[in-house]
Amino acid sequence: DVFHLTFEPAELVTLGNAFKVFLATEAVRMVSTQVISQTVFAALASALVLPFGLMRAGDLIDNPWVVAMDRARKSGYVLADILMERVQGHRPTTLIGYSTGAVVIWECLLELAKRKEHGLINSVVLLGAPIKTDMAEKWKEASSVVSHRFINGYSRKDVVLASIYRLHALGLDVAGLQPVEAVSRIENVDLTDIVGGHLEYRENLNMIISLLGTL
Template sequence: MARRIGCIEEFEFKVVGGNHNQGRLAVGILVSGLVIDVEDFIRPWEGHYDNLERYALWWESKNLIALSTAIRDWLTSRVALQLMKQGAMMTVLSTLVAALALPATLITASDLIDSKWAIAVDRSDKAGKLLAEVLLKGLQGNRPVTLIGFSLGARVIFKCLHCLADAKGDNAGLVERVVLLGAPVSIKDENWEEARKMVAGRFVNAYSTTDWTLGIIFRASLLSQGLAGIQPVDVPGIENVDVTEIIEGHYSYLWATKHILEQLELDYYYPYFRSTFSKPQEEKAL
């Protein structure tokens, strides 16, 4: 219980790329939320070039790695493998979208990861509050900020936006752009309109309709209706981008994030992205 309600133990920013100390006007804060090892806080963001002074958020590595290990153990368990053979996993996505009951077998199977997921969700919400405090104090030098995150990193950003909305004063200009990738954020139970008001420019929700791993974990633990990581968010001003062609499973975000960002063309203020997302050429060759 102490671990469930404890304070954040790890929260710091790491430099990414070479656009530092060059008088850059904009700041990018990049948040990983699925971490197999500590390198995954930095690795998914390397090799993508833009006009931002970029920083990766390094947060709660012990809890995130424990969660990732539990997910992998579950995916290789006898029950999970049998469900995969039966094609039962895809029923998760239809039940999430239609707000139907999740099959009891899948809820039972997810017990292996439920406690670690609950801890990680709690810490991501607290990390979002800390990130909002960083922005409110102007530690980014009062420059426009772009926030990009995948998995629980996307949830950190979403909670940050809500904290900005709840804070005193007009904070709508602090965040210029937001990209959420595979966000474990409920559509029905969260105020997306308030989050959108905190973003001056583009607000992108990238989702994969085949990400049943996220669907099982999220629905079994929080029992929410609708999930941004696997379906569109019907809120004015939010760009919904279907990346199913790239993201075959939740772990795909670890190596596909750079490719998605390149196709989003974030430097354009207005929505601009290729009509059909495609896998990188090297993956096609494989």
């Protein structure tokens, strides 16, 4: 059986619209087409000071992003409760999520680990995940409740995710942009050739799942 979890649709629509406006700005087009860098990730990582236009454009997604992330974290706790109640039956579950949906899964895994609930999750696929890669202990905790495969799919061309993290001075060590090396069992899949931006995960989901093989 396949279940589609929808959380806070109004906030997600607002965030999606903000992404589209953000990507339409001249500043973002300038960064994403720099010929001196192979990827947007490299362009932003090497910049000491972001273009003023890009900072202004970032204001468009700042508040919707903060709201959506807060809702995603809270939804993760709820998802953990649902899984523990065996609403899905007694079969192990595979969780797949992209962007803030990946955060829902992440928080769910951490909550299950906190409650020592093992055997509920078979495999996990996080795509374009806005989750820091340098939290080794957190990644170990999250993976401890996953029985089979734990996959991190990322794109080095994700200008939205890169810009959000760069604007907040959080660095660029984020799972949606690069491999997670803190835990050896995490399978990192570079989707740069398939996913050219943060909004392309959904439209390419079937292709991505086929590429990943048996979950």
